[in-house]
Amino acid sequence: MSVEIHQFDVVRVKAIRRDRFAETAADYERSPQIGDIGAVLEIYSNPELGFEVECSNPENGFTIWLTAMYPDEIELVQGA
Numbered sequence: 001m002s003v004e005i006h007q008f009d010v011v012r013v014k015a016i017r018r019d020r021f022a023e024t025a026a027d028y029e030r031s032p033q034i035g036d037i038g039a040v041l042e043i044y045s046n047p048e049l050g051f052e053v054e055c056s057n058p059e060n061g062f063t064i065w066l067t068a069m070y071p072d073e074i075e076l077v078q079g080a
Helices: none
Strands: 010-013 037-044 050-056 063-069 074-076
Touching: 010 050, 037 063
Parallel strands: none
Antiparallel strands: 010 037, 010 074, 037 050, 050 063
């Protein structure tokens, strides 16, 4: 059964395709890692389904990373 993910849902990184985060973007603390928790800010449908996800530091609110993720890379955090 597939769970639909909506804008502002809390998600967990469950996989990362290939080695696409080998380098950290200069604007952020680090790249996404499996197990990270983030919030869906935008949903893309063209050219394919994707989600803009932000992971923030819960202590100070600063962005750890912000990037587009594929549907198979994230899962909904139930009860969040």
